[in-house]
Structure formats: structure tokens, C-alpha cells
Amino acid sequence: MTALETTSVGSLPKPDYLVRARAQTARGKMKAAALRRLEQRATAEWLAFQEEIGIDVLVDGEQYRGDMATYFAENLDGMEVSGLVRSYGNRYYKKPIITGELRRAGPISVGWFKFAQGRTRKPVKGMITGPYTMMDWSFDEHYGSREEAALAFAALLHQEARDLEAAGAKVIQVDEPALATRADELPLVVKAVGIVTKGLDAKTVLHTCYGNYEEIYGYFNRLPVDQLDLEMSNSSLDLMERFRRDPLKKEIAFGVLDVHSHVVETRAQVAERIERALAIFDPQKLVIDPDCGLKTRTVDEAKAKLEVMVQAVRVVREEHGFA
Amino acid sequence: MVRTTVVGSYPRIGDSHGEQVLRRAIARFDQGRATEADVRDAEREVTRAVLREQADAGVGVVTDGQVAWYDSQSHIAGRLDGVEVGGLLRYFDTNTYYRQPTVTGPVRWKAPVLLEEWQYAQDASRAPVKAVLTGPVTLARLALDRHYGKLRALAVDFAQALAEEVAGFRSAGARHIQVDEPVLTRHPEDLSLVAETLDALAIRKGPAELTLATYFGDVAGIYRNLLELPADVVGLDLAQGAKTWGPLSKHGSEKPLALGIVDARNTRLEDPKALAARVSALRDSVDLERSYLSPSNGLEFLPRDTARRKLSVLVAAARAVGGGP
Ligand SMILES: [Zn+2]
Numbered sequence: 331m332t333a334l335e336t337t338s339v340g341s342l343p344k345p346d347y348l349v350r351a352r353a354q355t356a357r358g359k360m361k362a363a364a365l366r367r368l369e370q371r372a373t374a375e376w377l378a379f380q381e382e383i384g385i386d387v388l389v390d391g392e393q394y395r396g397d398m399a400t401y402f403a404e405n406l407d408g409m410e411v412s413g414l415v416r417s418y419g420n421r422y423y424k425k426p427i428i429t430g431e432l433r434r435a436g437p438i439s440v441g442w443f444k445f446a447q448g449r450t451r452k453p454v455k456g457m458i459t460g461p462y463t464m465m466d467w468s469f470d471e472h473y474g475s476r477e478e479a480a481l482a483f484a485a486l487l488h489q490e491a492r493d494l495e496a497a498g499a500k501v502i503q504v505d506e507p508a509l510a511t512r513a514d515e516l517p518l519v520v521k522a523v524g525i526v527t528k529g530l531d532a533k534t535v536l537h538t539c540y541g542n543y544e545e546i547y548g549y550f551n552r553l554p555v556d557q558l559d560l561e562m563s564n565s566s567l568d569l570m571e572r573f574r575r576d577p578l579k580k581e582i583a584f585g586v587l588d589v590h591s592h593v594v595e596t597r598a599q600v601a602e603r604i605e606r607a608l609a610i611f612d613p614q615k616l617v618i619d620p621d622c623g624l625k626t627r628t629v630d631e632a633k634a635k636l637e638v639m640v641q642a643v644r645v646v647r648e649e650h651g652f653a
Numbered sequence: 654m655v656r657t658t659v660v661g662s663y664p665r666i667g668d669s670h671g672e673q674v675l676r677r678a679i680a681r682f683d684q685g686r687a688t689e690a691d692v693r694d695a696e697r698e699v700t701r702a703v704l705r706e707q708a709d710a711g712v713g714v715v716t717d718g719q720v721a722w723y724d725s726q727s728h729i730a731g732r733l734d735g736v737e738v739g740g741l742l743r744y745f746d747t748n749t750y751y752r753q754p755t756v757t758g759p760v761r762w763k764a765p766v767l768l769e770e771w772q773y774a775q776d777a778s779r780a781p782v783k784a785v786l787t788g789p790v791t792l793a794r795l796a797l798d799r800h801y802g803k804l805r806a807l808a809v810d811f812a813q814a815l816a817e818e819v820a821g822f823r824s825a826g827a828r829h830i831q832v833d834e835p836v837l838t839r840h841p842e843d844l845s846l847v848a849e850t851l852d853a854l855a856i857r858k859g860p861a862e863l864t865l866a867t868y869f870g871d872v873a874g875i876y877r878n879l880l881e882l883p884a885d886v887v888g889l890d891l892a893q894g895a896k897t898w899g900p901l902s903k904h905g906s907e908k909p910l911a912l913g914i915v916d917a918r919n920t921r922l923e924d925p926k927a928l929a930a931r932v933s934a935l936r937d938s939v940d941l942e943r944s945y946l947s948p949s950n951g952l953e954f955l956p957r958d959t960a961r962r963k964l965s966v967l968v969a970a971a972r973a974v975g976g977g978p
Binding site: 414416425427469471511540564 | 665666668676679680683723724740742743746748750751752918919921953954955956957958959
């Protein structure tokens, strides 16, 4: 790996023309095929942007997804999508419902992965919503056991990971934002993610965010992935001290952009965050990215934030003499 | 039938266009195309609809659905002196987030926080509207404390501030007041602090019936102590907190309970007869005439149409238990 490799977490904002098209499609005023062409256009534009500013490992930006759990739910047998429920503030999503035995009728995200990887020589991440999060973010009307439901998701998401690998994915990311929800279920997270990543040749990444890391720290090294991707721009000094005392035995993708703030960080701010990470982590095992998906920002804000991030990495690389 | 009530929150939007007035008003406000008064009007329209849905279902003691609350913590704490509102944090084990109150100085009450919302709802409702407060220990546990350094000191000051709210409800004639301490399902060791702080609220309540609500899990380990706290009614989550059925069945209760039997975290609809059978089995050990049936926690974690159906299940179960007024 190059020192201070750059990447993104997953989602990127949808351009206005796509937001409008999705609303029209929802009201039956646009055909699915026409929407798909616009999703492809937006995906291609985001890939071109990432290449242009010099990001190392790309994402497809999830232009075709509404919500990360709902997208997988819509493509699995045994699941339905409920009415709207609130996430926070004025944000709502359609929460999935497990109504029967879970089955994967076919690949879910592989088509979009191929579309994206076909447009760039740089590696594009394969993206999977993790089994624990799928379970935790769904209403379960069928299994009646959180463990059973999580393991059922894990088995079929392993097949999805295999298919992504077969399609050429060199990096596969498992998103587990729900990871820190219940400390007593961390062994279940380890078990379920382990089923997904078992025997993969691709580099595996686990992304999580907005949890109390101090509480779950002891599990970081047990998570069966090669790289941990963490929201860190607001991390406390206590947590950094913990990393020093109790070193992480895998790569870390260190979030340096606050995705919930409209304010674009300055290059100096981001450089300072990178320096803080460099004081602890081996540059060869340190990846720089935003805290989380940027989909809640505007297109302009997201672009400005990513540009500042790449510039800051360049400055720090030069100062430290990294190739 | 046994009396029925709800725990507090209710879905503020539904899937139809007409049920999304508040969402649209807030979006327009964020874009600078609507005023705060427009948002307030939309909140009130939704509050009336929420009251109507509870009335249509036949719920006895209702709430305003907490339609105007950003979340259970910042809505109250954020309007006290000494508190600023910070970043997003996951709310218990729900897939929802709250803005974390940051305590930067002594916590002091300055003006009524909830009274106007309660008064509006009560004026719009035939059924008594229960005034609901997030409890001082839960507020203290979920806040970021940069001032006190001790949980107890912070909780005691939150309690002093909330006592003013309780006194305000009392003067306005509220007959039902509820204090939520979900944190007891995670930190049973906070029981004595809840006892101490609840005392400060109870002495200001006057003739109102005071409920202590627990949810998001069981209270099996502290069940009997819980019943000794200075509350008139104790609320139990018997879905996610199914473990509480054990001590409940074994020891019963002389104090009226709010039995949270309808699962407010899952869309699966219960059979009212099966629920009624479980409740009826408590007849000899719990005073069902003075108790309530309720959902296991606030209903806002469900889609709106499911919340409506859950209310129907609740009332059908209460009717099937029979007896009582
Ligand atoms: Zn995230």
C-alpha cells in the first residue's frame, strides 16, 4: 500500500437531476430505464471526479441506493419494505421487514460494481451492508432471534462478496454502522462478519461510525477484516491514547472530514488531523477518508471536502517525504 | 376493560402526502422558504391528527405524540441554562439519533419548556393528555458533562429544573404526569439516584397521577425496589423487557402498573386475545382495575400505519381482559 492512501466511505450526494428523477419515478412519471440511465450518468461523473482529484481507491457513490439497508432488502427474498420511520431530525427512511426465510435470488450489487470498475483503472470498492446492521435495522417478523436473523444475512452476504470478488473487486467493504449498538452482541458481530469475509482474497474493510469506541475497543482486533474504517474527525484524545497503549493490528482508514457539517474543513485542519493519526499509526497502514458517507451533503460541499482532503494528504506526504 | 395509555412519542409523518405536512414544512424552513410559525402550525396540525388517531382507537389516557420534539434529550435539556446542544449520538439501541446535550455550567430552569405544547394538546383533546418528561437521571446519563464531573450532582440539578415543569403542569390542571427513566434498563445501579431525584418531582405534582416509565429492556433485577419509588404508577416494558414477566408474575404489585405488552419495536401484530390471556393471569396479584395496558415504549419507531394498528391491538386486548370500568 502507498503511504496515506486516500478513499471514500461509500455514499456521495445525488446531483439535482437525479433527485428530481427519483421523485418522478416514485410518482410514476418516469420509467425505470430512464432513471437508470441517469443513475449511470451520475455514477460516471463521480468516478471521473474522484480520478481527477487523485483519490486512490474509488467508490461508485451509491447513486442508485435510497438507504443502505433498504437497498439490500429490496433485492432479497423474504423481505419487504415498511412505511417511513424517523432516523433523526427531518430524516426518514423505509425500514425493511423480514417476513420469511431470507434468500438471495441473485447478485445484488455486482451489476453496479462492474459498471463502475469498467470505467476506471483504479480499484473500486465492492460495498456490502453488513449482516449485523441488516438485522438490527430490520423489523423481524420471521426469525424471532437476533442471532438467527444476523447469521441468515451473513450466509447470503458471503455469496454476494464471492460474486463481487469474481467480478474483480480487489477491496470489499462491509458497512456495520450498527456495530456499537449493543455491547453484549459484539461476539455476534464478529461471528456474522466472519462468515461474510471467510476465505476472501480481496482486501476486506469494515466501516462503522457514531458509536462509543472506548466501550468496544477490545473487539477491534477481533473483527475478521484487514482494515477498520472509523469516523475519527471528532475523536477524543482518550481514544488516541488507547490506540497508543493497545495497538491496532490491522490497517486503519481514519476519517478526517465531518460529514454532518456544511462547513468545509480547511487544508490545515485536515492536515492536523492526519498528523495526529501519523503520530500513532504506520503510514503504510493508514488510509485517509471522510468520517462516513457524504450523501447528506450537497454535491458542491462533498466535492470541496474531498478536494481539501486530497490536498492535505499531498502536503503531509511531501512534508514527511513519503513517495 | 382495563384502562389504556401510551408511553409518549408517535410517528409524526406517514406514507401519504397528507401525512407529511410537517416534513415538508421543516424542509421549506431549512431552505429559508418558511417561517418558524409555519413549522409550529404544521406541528399543531400533526398533534391534532395524533390525538384523533388515539381517540379513534379508543385509548384512555393519550399524549401529544411529542410531535414538536427534536429528540427526547435536547428538546428539554437544550432549553435549560447551562446546557448547549451538541452532535448526533445513537439513542439507546434504536436506529435513531439524538443531539447530545453538553453541560457547560450549572443547570437551571429559566422558563416553561413543555407547558405550551401540553396545553395545546389538552385543549384539542377530550381524553386526558398525559404530560411526559424525560427523567433527570436519563438526561444526566445521556448528556456530555463538562461541568459537574459527578452524575449525581448533574441529575439532582436536572431534577430541580424538571420540578418546575411538574409544578407548571400541576397549576395548569394536568391529571397525568409521566417521568421517563429508560436508563434504568441499562443501569439498574442508578435506582437510588432515580429514587432521590423522583422525590424532588413527586412533591410538586399535587393531585396529578405520577407515572415512572421504564423501557428499552427489562427491570427484572430491581423489580421490587422499583415499586417502592415515589410514583403512583410504574411503567414496564414487557416486550423487549420480557424478562420482567418473571418477577411480575411471582410478586405481583400492589401499586398500579402500566403494562407495556404491545411491542412498539416490531411491526408484527400481536393477537389481542393472547395478550389479554397473559394479562388476565395477573388478576390475583396485580390491581388491574387501577392499572393500564400500553405499548412497550413510544410508538415513533414504527411506521405510522403500523402504530395505528398497534393502538387497535392494545385497545382490543384491554377489552378482552374485561372487568373494570
Ligand atoms: Zn458511517
